[in-house]
Amino acid sequence: MKDLLFNPNLFFSEKSKNEVSFKYPILLVLIYSVISIGSSILMMNKMKGILPLDGNSFISTAVTLGSVIGGFFGAFLYWIILAGIFYFISFLFNSNGSFKRTLEFVGYGFAPQILGAIANLFVMYYLLPSVPISSQSPQLFAESFKQALANNPFSFAAETFAILCFLLSANIWVFALVHARNMSTKNAILTIGVPVGLTLIYQVYSLIGGLT
């Protein structure tokens, strides 16, 4: 696992010699999804106050359950879609390699994002209780939550950390594609660069937008 972070090239070259195994990628995505679900549950608990539930425990449970299931499948869907995008773009560079292998290696890239999700969970845990809430409008709650995030340095640091974790994932995905799709490093950078670059631009824009 140490090699995954510090020497992904060696890590994936070793892994490519073995059969495709989803054991660790699924585990990593599972951990990532559980942590993300933790954040969602915190948010849903906070939002219960503004949803017109009228104290109905069944709907309340259903909403919580929905957010858990949604978060769980969402993470896995995100993994598959991301692998698909990488697979499709790398296809343009006449690369070869199975989608299964691509999916497996892309899954390893979720390891740094687990750290980002943990940071996000901490921010939610500490910041949500201080976000004022009343039963008027979810839009206003979103606004107040955004405001709370924008004004809190802890949240700003966590968001920056999440972006940096995403950069680490991108770095891992470059080497993942090199070995999964048997392509040059340059082509792998281009393949990763387009979706990651767009995501990074959006994330940095959101971060700076919150400051101004």
Place this chain on the structure above:
Amino acid sequence: MIRKTMIRSLATLMLLTFLIIPVAGDTTVRPTVQVTCQSDPLSLFPEDNGTVTVSLKNMATGDVYVQEDSKTFDMNAYIVSASLIGTNEIEVTDKGYSNIGLIGPGDTLNLTFNIKAKKEASSGIHFLNFELIGGSDMYDLNYKIPIKIDDRNVQLVFSNLPSSMINEISTVTVDVINPRSSDINNVILSPSCEDVLIYPSNIFVGTVPAGNNSTVEFTVNTVKSSPGNKKIKCLTSYFNGDNHHTSETTSTNLDVISKPTLTLTNIEVDNLGSKYTVSGEINNIGLTDMKNVMVSLIDSKGINSTQPYPSYFIGSLEKDDFSSFELSAFVSPGTSEIPLLIEFRGTDNAYTSITKSVYLNSKESSVQTDKKASSPLLITIIIIMCIAVFGIIGYSWKKQKKMNKGEGES
């Protein structure tokens, strides 16, 4: 104006009535004159001017000429002169009358004299000497006319003035007492007090009868007054006859305590994002009812009032009563307090406004931490994180190159 007529003259003098000459068979018939007098005003202050009217009435009722014992008598009263003599304390400013003429039977003649009470005049009844010189069959007459000097002034009694007031509006009742033996007219009361609003500033009382009182009310507004002891000064202006007088009366101490009559309690501040809702209760802890009470948000830097309640109209708020209110505003981050304007009218109908601030609680202020204050620490943490991540990425690429090189060599 009620003027009591004081008829001091009790003497009806028979100057020469059927005077019998001690001659057998001779009868002398002479006119009879009744003297009455009246002073205006009925009592004078020292230095006051007044008038004394002396009425002379010929009491004969029959013909002008009366036949008696084959003689003819003239019943006209012939007045040669009439004068009023002053004293050490009352001065008569007229010279008197001369060559007045005849007063026919049943006729009346009024003689008016101007008098002035001297400064040193003492209180009590003083007598002026009236001298009448008759002609023809009329005898002379001397008569004392009583004039009253009274130096007792108007008194004010603050019957319900509290010893202490908060910043409120109160109605004060004042009894204007006339201890004199004559009426006073055109009484105007002018209450005033430094740092306190009094309405109305002049009150017309009118005539206060002798030995009686009139009650007036005015409002004392201490809403904007600074705390401390105050004294209400009342200047009473009135006329005794045609003489203008003033009298100043000062009330007992009025301790103003700094506490608004309309207080806010049970204040709750809720917000959704930048939209804040301030709700609470407004209480009237004063002595009088308040009208047109309205609570508004003051638009200022970082605070913009908005619908549905930029202002909240309450209307009348009785004493010892309360009303709830709600206000809406958009508040920018970093704002520590929301200023409120409370407008109302008291019993004096005067528009009054006070400002109060609602402080945003500490929980919200912890959310709105000042970014600038934590910037150096934040930048340091971010720089360390960036160095670490880019270090890892750089290290991984270095390893990759080393590995490729190793593979190339092998």
